[in-house]
Amino acid sequence: MIQILVSVLMLFGAVFSLLGAVGMLRMPDLLTRLQAATMTGTLGVGFVMLAASVHFQDLGVVAKSLLVVAFLFLTAPIAAHVIARAAYFLPVPLWKHMALDDLKQAIDAQAVDAPSDATKSERGTPPGTTGTSAGQARR
Amino acid sequence: MADEILQWSLIATAVMMTIAIVIVTFCLLRGPTLPDRVVALDLIGTLTAGAIGVYAISQNEPVYILVSVMLAVVLFVGTVAFAYYVQRGLER
Numbered sequence: 001m002i003q004i005l006v007s008v009l010m011l012f013g014a015v016f017s018l019l020g021a022v023g024m025l026r027m028p029d030l031l032t033r034l035q036a037a038t039m040t041g042t043l044g045v046g047f048v049m050l051a052a053s054v055h056f057q058d059l060g061v062v063a064k065s066l067l068v069v070a071f072l073f074l075t076a077p078i079a080a081h082v083i084a085r086a087a088y089f090l091p092v093p094l095w096k097h098m099a100l101d102d103l104k105q106a107i108d109a110q111a112v113d114a115p116s117d118a119t120k121s122e123r124g125t126p127p128g129t130t131g132t133s134a135g136q137a138r139r
Numbered sequence: 140m141a142d143e144i145l146q147w148s149l150i151a152t153a154v155m156m157t158i159a160i161v162i163v164t165f166c167l168l169r170g171p172t173l174p175d176r177v178v179a180l181d182l183i184g185t186l187t188a189g190a191i192g193v194y195a196i197s198q199n200e201p202v203y204i205l206v207s208v209m210l211a212v213v214l215f216v217g218t219v220a221f222a223y224y225v226q227r228g229l230e231r
Contacts, residue, residue: 003141007148010193014155017186021159024166024182033166034178041185045207048152048192052204061201068188068207075215079181082222087174090225 006055013047016040029095030087038080042072149197156190177221184214 023036049065056062088103160183167179188207195203 001141003145006196007144010152010196011148013189014152014159014193017159017189018155020182021162021166021186024179025162030172030174030178033175037163037178037182041182041189045185045189045192045211048189049204049207052192052196052201055196056201058201061204064204064208065192068192068204068211071208071211071215072185072188075211076185079215079218079222082219083174083177083181083225086222086226087172090172090174092172092174 002054002057006051009047009051009054013044013051016044016047020044029098030092031084032095034080034084038076042076045069045072149193152193153190153197156186156193160186160190173225177218177225180221181214181218184210184217188214 017040020037020040023040024033027033027036046069049068053062053065094101163179163182163186167176167183170176188210191203191207191210195201195207
């Protein structure tokens with residue numbers, strides 16, 4: 001009975017991993033690709049680790065599996081956010097059907113508030129790294 | 140009976156994980172930009188951690204779970220370091 005539960009959990013994990021890979025292959029631009037990769041990869045590994053902790057039924061293995069799952073659930077969104085922010089200001093090409101760019105609107109509003117930095121609306125320089133704060137941002 | 144189901148699902152899981160890693164390796168080679176490759180490398184590492192978990196179940200050897208733990212830790216540091224250097228590169 002335990003074996004069947006382990007099989008089902010493991011197959012769930014494999015299906016999620018495969019869907020993440022297919023999404024990585026088919027999505028049109030970096031941000032959507034990042035969405036597909038991060039969510040499904042984390043959930044796939046989570047299911048596999050759950051299967052391992054059910055299979056071994058040992059306190060140490062359960063602790064290590066939960067450690068993997070907790071660490072991935074904590075760090076995968078942070079890593080995705082950091083790489084997406086770095087890529088947005090690189091800039092990478094965005095999808096041509098993209099309807100709403102909230103970050104661009106926010107940067108434009110900031111540029112209206114401080115008209116001395118008129119170049120801020122161009123993607124290519126992150127706010128806070130232009131002008132006088134460049135040396136400070138290098139740290 | 141239940142053991143046979145476990146054996147077959149282990150084979151199926153290993154095949155699916157391998158196909159997933161091959162697809163993501165193709166995405167890593169295809170690019171087209173540097174952050175795309177970073178994301179693909181991150182996903183390869185995550186899938187490898189899952190595949191090592193499957194291998195631990197198939198070998199009935201719980202020590203291999205520790206490899207997954209270490210891989211998950213190193214992966215996060217690697218991705219953030221890549222993002223840091225991507226962002227620092229554009230300040231130059």
